Amino acid sequence: EPEVTQTPSHQVTQMGQEVILRCVPISNHLYFYWYRQILGQKVEFLVSFYNNEISEKSEIFDDQFSVERPDGSNFTLKIRSTKLEDSAMYFCASSERGGRRGDTQYFGPGTRLTVL
Amino acid sequence: QQPVQSPQAVILREGEDAVINCSSSKALYSVHWYRQKHGEAPVFLMILLKGGEQKGHDKISASFNEKKQQSSLYLTASQLSYSGTYFCGTEHTGNQFYFGTGTSLTVIP
Numbered sequence: 391e392p393e394v395t396q397t398p399s400h401q402v403t404q405m406g407q408e409v410i411l412r413c414v415p416i417s418n419h420l421y422f423y424w425y426r427q428i429l430g431q432k433v434e435f436l437v438s439f440y441n442n443e444i445s446e447k448s449e450i451f452d453d454q455f456s457v458e459r460p461d462g463s464n465f466t467l468k469i470r471s472t473k474l475e476d477s478a479m480y481f482c483a484s485s486e487r488g489g490r491r492g493d494t495q496y497f498g499p500g501t502r503l504t505v506l
Numbered sequence: 507q508q509p510v511q512s513p514q515a516v517i518l519r520e521g522e523d524a525v526i527n528c529s530s531s532k533a534l535y536s537v538h539w540y541r542q543k544h545g546e547a548p549v550f551l552m553i554l555l556k557g558g559e560q561k562g563h564d565k566i567s568a569s570f571n572e573k574k575q576q577s578s579l580y581l582t583a584s585q586l587s588y589s590g591t592y593f594c595g596t597e598h599t600g601n602q603f604y605f606g607t608g609t610s611l612t613v614i615p
Contacts, residue, residue: 497547
């Protein structure tokens with residue numbers, strides 16, 4: 391069964407450094423999402439992406455964050471200058487048609503980001 | 507804006523039923539339900555788009571009361587594999603999406 395993959399599984403970085411988290415969505419999916427989950431807390435929506443542009447973003451997704459689909463398969467989340475509070479598990483998800491059409495979102499295994 | 511779930515935690519014996527509620531202070535466009543096991547990614551269970559619509563997934567079903575801005579997840583004849591944290595996700599007009607506070611469900615033999 392096709393699945394969403396994410397790399398790396400664990401990223402450790404120094405505060406102030408830039409990080410890029412990578413995701414490969416399921417190949418025929420058109421909608422892509424990033425979520426984060428701070429340890430022991432709920433999952434928080436960051437951003438959704440469709441047709442090479444952001445379609446929705448939350449208050450968390452400020453100027454420090456950006457997303458890109460650099461080629462036909464990868465979907466990346468960049469954090470420009472990491473802060474301690476960015477430490478979390480970051481999940482990528484994809485769906486074929488988008489939530490408003492009643493579609494399933496498939497989650498990747500996550501990247502654990504640790505900011506020191 | 508974050509939907510509130512109740513209860514926060516529940517412990518069941520195998521075979522018992524449970525109801526998890528999700529309540530929003532804002533008008534809802536849709537409700538999603540997810541289950542997350544410790545250390546794993548959330549798994550999408552179902553989405554409800556219309557008021558009053560019920561959907562099922564094996565012995566897990568859900569309802570959506572658009573007027574009350576609420577959704578409930580029903581787990582019947584619970585199995586050990588149902589253990590995990592359940593999150594509702596709510597979609598509102600203006601393209602906003604929020605996850606609920608989570609309900610920890612533990613099924614014991």
